[in-house]
Amino acid sequence: MKHMFDEGLERREANHVSLTPVDFVARAAEVYGDRLAIVYGDVRRTWQETYERVKRLASAIERAGVTRGETVAVLLPNIPEMVEAHYGVPMSGAVLNTLNSRLDTSSMLFMLRHGEAKALIVDSEFGDLAHRASLELPELKIISVSDVAQAEVHRFPGAIDYEAFLASGDPQFAWTTPPDEWDAIALNYTSGTTGDPKGVVYHHRGAYLNAVSNILEWDMPKHAVYLWTLPMFHCNGWCFPWTVAARAGVNVCLRKFDAKTVYDLIREEGVTHYCGAPIVQSALANAPAEWREGIAHRVSTMVAGAAPSPTVIARMKEIGFDLTHVYGLTEVYGPASVCARQDRWDALSDDERARLNARQGVRYHLQRAVSVLNPATLETVANDGESLGEIMFRGNICMKGYLKNERATAEAFRGGWFHTGDLGVITPDGYIRIKDRSKDIIISGGENISSIEIEDTLYRHPAVEVAAVVAMPDEKWGEVPCAFVQLKEGAHVDAEELITHCRLFLASFKLPKAIRFGKLPTTSTGKIQKFELRAMVGSDRAIDLPGNG
Amino acid sequence: MKHMFDEGLERREANHVSLTPVDFVARAAEVYGDRLAIVYGDVRRTWQETYERVKRLASAIERAGVTRGETVAVLLPNIPEMVEAHYGVPMSGAVLNTLNSRLDTSSMLFMLRHGEAKALIVDSEFGDLAHRASLELPELKIISVSDVAQAEVHRFPGAIDYEAFLASGDPQFAWTTPPDEWDAIALNYTSGTTGDPKGVVYHHRGAYLNAVSNILEWDMPKHAVYLWTLPMFHCNGWCFPWTVAARAGVNVCLRKFDAKTVYDLIREEGVTHYCGAPIVQSALANAPAEWREGIAHRVSTMVAGAAPSPTVIARMKEIGFDLTHVYGLTEVYGPASVCARQDRWDALSDDERARLNARQGVRYHLQRAVSVLNPATLETVANDGESLGEIMFRGNICMKGYLKNERATAEAFRGGWFHTGDLGVITPDGYIRIKDRSKDIIISGGENISSIEIEDTLYRHPAVEVAAVVAMPDEKWGEVPCAFVQLKEGAHVDAEELITHCRLFLASFKLPKAIRFGKLPTTSTGKIQKFELRAMVGSDRAIDLPGNG
Structure with a gap:
């Protein structure tokens, strides 16, 4: 039997519309069309101009034969075309797959194949990928972006120039909201701990809600000026391309991070907000004071990937930067919890405050829950700061x-x-704290590195008997991989040779930064005791759940 | 055939949760439990305390036998219990029906019957309704709130005291999100132009999204201090009870509006935000300067119901109040469009700026669209500021x-x-402007009055041959009803007698403020030419669509 509040009151075209962050771009253009949307060197485009360009892009994608629900991959730095891809690709109904430019070409080719990309928008810098892709994926439509340099013809055979591609599109393209807000908007590959990268699929609903959550956490005002220090290929820049559109703010693009350039942009463009890994924050905190001259306005910044150190927090405060610590993973659209600050912390010492700020915190605004559960029973652990469990999320800001x-x-x-795979505790005030990151992931300069991938590579060398890789603390990178290697009896090999071997298979940021030789500690059943190795390199994550050693 | 982005990627418990504003209360308690949630005289309750009280309320409602999807009505001023009802009633799964305390008892009884209310939470001030309801609706569970006075036993027979009712509930009540975010959260009766009031049904999804839209429009920061000048019985206070929870802000309650009290609360409680009808804004703008002494902080205010006059706008600016003009109706959860200000207006004269600010504007942040369409063809009218059409909304912020x-x-x-029934135009910058409000509605002091209801009442008098009621401009109330009456041949009656007659059937705010006698102008087909009557009383809405005269 139908209820009186349902009878005749079903969803209709007038009162139920799919949530999609693409609509934020449309509203920015409708209401604030003459305000700045994108700044990059001499390029200054308003929301109206941007909206027309991304409608052209969407239309050109459609005219190129890419249909709703098919994949368009992009390999781009944080340049205007990357922002446009976040608006135009989903506007066409296609799914945006941003490739991590720090990966090796083979990994990217794997992603293009696995994601069944129909088109690739690629900066002229990445001739390797363009060339390999044109040879191995002849059906792939390649669109080349000439930013700092023209695309070389022999590396980009058959490619169409991005501006010509745009010109082929209709600036009045009548885009429609997705038939279902559960439809895919983006595909982001994550370096798993085992085997091939996994393709994390985002839905429009989650992207919309996390874009708004970003505003709510930062109290981000309309027309905020956002600097692109965080790569957009990471979790779609934590959904910030859509956040900036929802605020009718300014995307200040940045091809390559450089502390001096960042300070110049903060001063000259009036940047009010940016995000970055700890390495970005340290670089800015430790920059010469004269680079900051003339900057008097308040700047808000978000950091994730690892807790900011007390030194960095103190330094940021000194220079008037307001630091928010967030935590998340690719599967939860970037930040999905935040170490929400409390007024009562103001009375504490800097060190104590830094210790509290270093926690992973509480659920993000429009996320339903974050908690630490016993992975076997799924019961919440006691909030005593000691009972270990697995950090887990629930809510609309979780991948499909x-x-x-x-x-x-x-x-x-x-x-x-x-299930995040990260181990943590709940402190008495209800905040979660990571105790042991997913044991096989090393976060180096904001990039995830799989220790298992490095171990697999080491095992390919004929001299290696046993290999184990752990995260080693590093002042600059946060963490770097350190390999422990036990050689086969009678075998001889030095660190340099092993690194050369690894280089054949791994992107350079994944190479072990140190290799130690010797017999590895094992349990009675022969399992390597990684927590001992972590202790040897001074990792503060040298903790394990009983039975997980 | 299923698409690869859907295959095995359906909605699950972990990644799809119904949107409901009730969750904002839970998060405020989880993250900011020790911060103030409600202030009212000596009453000061934190979010944790409030959360426990509303879980008790939800639990008590459930224990009283009210099941998910049944109605709980409330008749309350803007006191803490009214805020709690907005949290606790939907938390129980019931639908909140707030009754307009300015209505006559018969209208309220109609609503209780039509909405099939199972329980009524009623302030001791409203003994009339409680008494009539207890006689005529014996199944209705009555919960009495003793705020300024104890509930009189003979007027509230069988009623349970609100605090005792709360005590019967479980402060650990395990509420759940609604099975479907399309489920009803509230029922708000609107005075229609014909016949009985219509019950507008709100869904959880819309309430959630408009609560967030309020934050986005106001750039409302966390922990904002919100003063309850706007009755919560109007469109659930434009969704602001949920907005304040989403900001972990403070609800400053106010039983009865009074300009001096408002200034005292702004000063003493640090109120940062409030909403109000033009009459509220005028009262504040015209208050003696000494009442404002000691208020140095910025106060943001929203006005709807009618455009603020240039004088009020100028005065508000003078006293440092930041005025935002919004527009909407009950059917779109209160504000669903906003006259978004533009920097470029700063260069204009005060008068010109006031003229621009008086428009109904652009779609609200998370609404999909507002436009002016030809009601016959549903084509958008030209944005020339002259082509008349009907103002219409589309999006998730529309009733079920x-x-x-x-x-x-x-x-x-x-x-x-x-279809709003309001006639308007689109100006060249894309803003909408009302030209003729739904012709049969008079907005007086923020209340809607149906001219047809008054006409029907006049027709009940034996001396009345023809009656027509139009809106007459009024400095204090914005608009008041003016009646034009043509008497039957040989009949005699004066204005005083007709008003006395009307008083038998109408709430006092609906009584005509002027009655003019004489022959009424009609078209050749005998239709009364209301636009001529409007012109006679100096209404600026003396405009009609051709053929609608």
């Missing part, structure tokens, strides 16, 4: 799942929670 | 429909738009 990987998807969502 | 009124619902939503 992993592309073509039902097993991994089911596993990640078992029991009605998204 | 009218309760038990499929015909009116279908009519209101025909062609995929919500």
